[in-house]
Amino acid sequence: MLGRDVARAAREVGHEPVVLARAELDICDREAVERACIEHYPGAVINCAAWTNVDGAEEHEAEATEVNGRGAGNVAAAAAAVGASVVHPSTDYVFDGTNEEGYVEADAVDPISGYGRSKLAGEREVAAANPRHWIVRSSWLFGVNGRNFVDTMLGLAQDRDEVVVVRDQVGCPTYTGHLAAGLVRLIDREDHGVHHMAGGGRCSWYDFAVEIFRQAGVECRVLSMTSDMLDRPAPRPPFSVLISEREHPVLLPDWQEGLADYLAERAEAQVGA
Numbered sequence: 001m002l003g004r005d006v007a008r009a010a011r012e013v014g015h016e017p018v019v020l021a022r023a024e025l026d027i028c029d030r031e032a033v034e035r036a037c038i039e040h041y042p043g044a045v046i047n048c049a050a051w052t053n054v055d056g057a058e059e060h061e062a063e064a065t066e067v068n069g070r071g072a073g074n075v076a077a078a079a080a081a082v083g084a085s086v087v088h089p090s091t092d093y094v095f096d097g098t099n100e101e102g103y104v105e106a107d108a109v110d111p112i113s114g115y116g117r118s119k120l121a122g123e124r125e126v127a128a129a130n131p132r133h134w135i136v137r138s139s140w141l142f143g144v145n146g147r148n149f150v151d152t153m154l155g156l157a158q159d160r161d162e163v164v165v166v167r168d169q170v171g172c173p174t175y176t177g178h179l180a181a182g183l184v185r186l187i188d189r190e191d192h193g194v195h196h197m198a199g200g201g202r203c204s205w206y207d208f209a210v211e212i213f214r215q216a217g218v219e220c221r222v223l224s225m226t227s228d229m230l231d232r233p234a235p236r237p238p239f240s241v242l243i244s245e246r247e248h249p250v251l252l253p254d255w256q257e258g259l260a261d262y263l264a265e266r267a268e269a270q271v272g273a
């Protein structure tokens, strides 16, 4: 989902991205990653490959960590070996979600799920392997190239007139088109390290659903529930608002604007299909 938008955002500002899908490059294959970096000799590598099945990572944490930890380290190290910097997307799931003030870059991490632990392993591998890294924590992504919450809500509304959504998880929905442009901006900068970069503002999944139907002009009642009523394998951080305390943060538009841009792009894609 994010990878395709990153490729587009890079082209839009004049870069010539080499885009490798999983079938062309498995990031767990260290030698293959090294060969790819030697062949393409990039100035920067943006690693959008990851194990993103949050619930699946509870039962398969070792496999998730192989991709999100060791695989991420392979990419960062291979980039370093050819003098390239690395941009590494990470997640709000590295936090436990108990800080209702929101999280800044320096806050203590404490993941509560297998996925969160695997992504934290990746942050550490990347930082150790390549000093020219940007570890970019983002959250609640939605974009036209992947299944996401907005799609799910609009799909449900096609054959029912009410949905039930959790109200006790608060975060920052982020449109991948906006995040991708932000990630690409980083590669011309020198402020390496951890960055928080998510859609501006904050909301609960319930608020998000209400706004989705409002903006899409869809009649569907939204009822609320609490997370404990959803019996999901992986716990989610209840409050994971990402804030940046960097001097010059890359600020993304508010999540409502992200939603509007996403819905416009989705409508265009449907006309073109």
Ligand SMILES: NC(=O)c1ccc[n+]([C@@H]2O[C@H](COP(=O)([O-])OP(=O)(O)OC[C@H]3O[C@@H](n4cnc5c(N)ncnc54)[C@H](OP(=O)(O)O)[C@@H]3O)[C@@H](O)[C@H]2O)c1
Binding pocket: 001, 002, 003, 021, 022, 025, 026, 027, 028, 047, 048, 049, 050, 051, 052, 067, 071, 089, 090, 091, 092, 119, 138, 139, 140, 141, 142, 146
């Ligand atoms: N989605 C969110 O809400 C969210 C929130 C915060 C951060 N992030 C982070 O943002 C990044 C992008 O996420 P996304 O939502 O765009 O995920 P996505 O749509 O699931 O894309 C991940 C891609 O990685 C590929 N992949 C998996 N294992 C691989 C391997 N060993 N080698 C090469 N490619 C591999 C997947 O291929 P297959 O499809 O073939 O498996 C898929 O194309 C990830 O780092 C994720 O942790 C996501």
